[in-house]
Amino acid sequence: MTLTFWGAAQTVTGSLHFLELDDAGPGGRPTRLFLDCGLFQGRRSESRARNQDWPCEPSTVDAVLLSHAHIDHAGLLPKLYRDGFRGTVYATHATVDLCGLMLRDSAYIQEKDAEFFNRKIRDKGEPEVEPLYDMADAEGVMGLFHGVPYDRTFQVPGGVDVVYRDAGHILGSASMTLDLPGGKRLGFTGDLGNPGRPILRDPTPMPPVDWLICESTYGGKTHEPADLTKDRLAAIVTETAARGGRVVIPAFAVGRTQEIVHTLDQLWNADRLPAIPVFVDSPLAVNATAVFQTHPECYDADLLAYLMTDPSPFGFERLEYVREAKRSKELNGLRVPFVVISASGMCEAGRILHHLRNTIEDDKNTVLIVGYQAEHTLGRRIVERRDEVKIFGRPHKLRARVEVMNTFSAHADEPGLVDFVGAIDRDRLKTVFLVHGDPDRQALLIDAFAEAGLTADVEAPARGDAVTL
Structure with a gap:
């Protein structure tokens, strides 16, 4: 063989x-x-x-x-x-x-x-x-x-x-x-x-x-201790909102997005998030979340127990799932702090590129990286904190804060x-x-x-x- x-x-x-x-x-x-x-x-x-x-x-x-x-x-x-x-x-x-x-x-x-x-x-x-x-x-x-x-x-x-x-x-x-x-x-x-x-x-x-x-x-x-995940995510969202900025989170539509949403759901239920909108702007992530809800046989014991008190672990009051392109474009015109989770996770395609283009030149905003970024991808260049990155072939100054959380890995x-x-x-x-x-x-x-x-x-x-x- x-x-x-x-x-x-x-x-x-x-x-x-x-x-x-x-x-x-x-x-x-x-x-x-x-x-x-x-x-x-x-x-x-x-x-x-x-x-x-x-x-x-x-x-x-x-x-x-x-x-x-x-x-x-x-x-x-x-x-x-x-x-x-x-x-x-x-x-x-x-x-x-x-x-x-x-x-x-x-x-x-x-x-x-x-x-x-x-x-x-x-x-x-x-x-x-x-x-x-x-x-x-x-x-x-x-x-x-x-x-x-x-x-x-x-x-x-x-x-x-x-x-x-x-x-x-x-x-x-x-x-x-x-x-x-x-x-x-x-x-x-x-x-x-x-x-x-x-x-x-x-x-x-x-x-x-x-x-x-x-x-x-x-x-x-060695990853950061998982018990720090909620504290750090809550701090990043709260501090960015206090500056009047947005938190842009590039995330894989399958797996990473659902984990971030569930963590935000837990923080919301614990009254640890500011009352700002949270958007999942990825049709694939929206559909994938529906698949997650049809396979409870894959859940761990903690999530099964959580379902007893919150039957919607992937949804909360301020969360909106965005399917339509028209609504996605409207987010760029919002003048209030918000969180947006969008694909692709390495920033190579998808709606995340539009959000980055409208975010990274303002130091009030935060780009939160929550996954591996392969060499030669836009996500890797953001993690490396290049002075300038290209989006849709045009240069943009990287002035937004860049945070990296590997606890979501x-x-x-x-x-x-x-x-x-x-x-x-x-x-x-x-x-x-x-x-x-x-x-x-x-x-x-x-x-x-x-x-x-x-x-x-x-x-x-x-x-x-x-x-x-």
């Missing part, structure tokens, strides 16, 4: 790992499985090239095992379908529902992005580009999804038995184990959640495995990763393959594993590296 690391290898986005068995599968060729099929996000030219390239012919892929619905893990599925894939996509039931929203939303963005780019180059006589995929591709691949529950064995092509376990990252997220021919077992963490976060259960421990593909986003990082920090991997049977674990992390973070995590006494080999494969299992 061969495992090839194709995406999220020494980088964070574009998760895709390619497993080829030694059997004679359909048509006499080996069975081929993808673990995740995510969109690479970064500079336009690099992203375009990366997202066009596959480790094998898409029509020969038998199945995709999907860890969760985030676009950097699932966002290339419509492209895979466009290029000939007709196998099965296995995912938890909540992930199926979220992908139904997110892949269609991504297709819309791909179409609009291509239109915008073609308008810019039309007068230059350059050839126009096609969208990476379109709505028909998103609709087509959704017809290939098969929902499975947590903690039950299901079989995929090649006779591989798979179990999904709660990863605690976003709604429906899963780690997985694959029982391979010959009695060997491969584990994949997907994206591991941060224990103790609200709404979702903590990550389920992984059983003994021979090899582990492990995320490494926050190697070398949906990823385990270094101590969390060390604890998770350290709890796996050390006598059986041969090799840990680090993915979904920048090289400097991976180097720090390798050192941390060594200090914790992990005896397995730890490697950080590059794109295209292949190992024989």
Whole structure:
């Protein structure tokens, strides 16, 4: 069996790992499985090239095992379908529902992005580009999804038995184990959640495995204590409102937005927020919140108990969910303090760009960053507090205050990763393959594993590296 690391290898986005068995599968060729099929996000030219390239012919892929619905893990599925894939996509039931929203939303963005780019180059006589995929591709691949529950064995092509376990990252997220021919077992963490976060259960421990593909986003990082989250968020909102400013929060539409809203809901119920409007300005986030409300099987015990006193954990008196573009534009004309939560989380697309354009040049305002910002994104440039950033191709002075809260992170920090991997049977674990992390973070995590006494080999494969299992 061969495992090839194709995406999220020494980088964070574009998760895709390619497993080829030694059997004679359909048509006499080996069975081929993808673990995740995510969109690479970064500079336009690099992203375009990366997202066009596959480790094998898409029509020969038998199945995709999907860890969760985030676009950097699932966002290339419509492209895979466009290029000939007709196998099965296995995912938890909540992930199926979220992908139904997110892949269609991504297709819309791909179409609009291509239109915008073609308008810019039309007068230059350059050839126009096609969208990476379109709505028909998103609709087509959704017809290939098969929902499975947590903690039950299901079989995929090649006779591989798979179990999904709660990863605690976003709604429906899963780690997985694959029982391979010959009695060997491969584990994949997907994206591991941060224990103790609200709404979702903590990550389920992984059983003994021979090899582990492990995320490494926050190697070398320790998150702030979670019990400081409410205090700091309340302080940021209160202080900004007192200055007469706005708080603009770029947030992933799925997971991060719901966690922030729930935290604000708790603060409101405790009378710890000023009486200012709060807006969730993202149609995708609005729809995703509705999906959250249909999957209480994913809630942790604290949220289930909270529901006994507040049946609406994602809504309170001053909160408004914004769907229509007309209403979104009206927010920019408000002359009162307010909070707006909008997508995309890395500030690369969506309505957040309009809010930033109308906010960042005024020092009364605050931009609150609550998630990871990949290299070469607008969000990263804001976190780095550049003097000037470009929005819609035009320079803007960054005068607004920039606050960063990593307590909202949906990823385990270094101590969390060390604890998770350290709890796996050390006598059986041969090799840990680090993915979904920048090289400097991976180097720090390798050192941390060594200090914790992990005896397995730890490697950080590059794109295209292949190992024989």
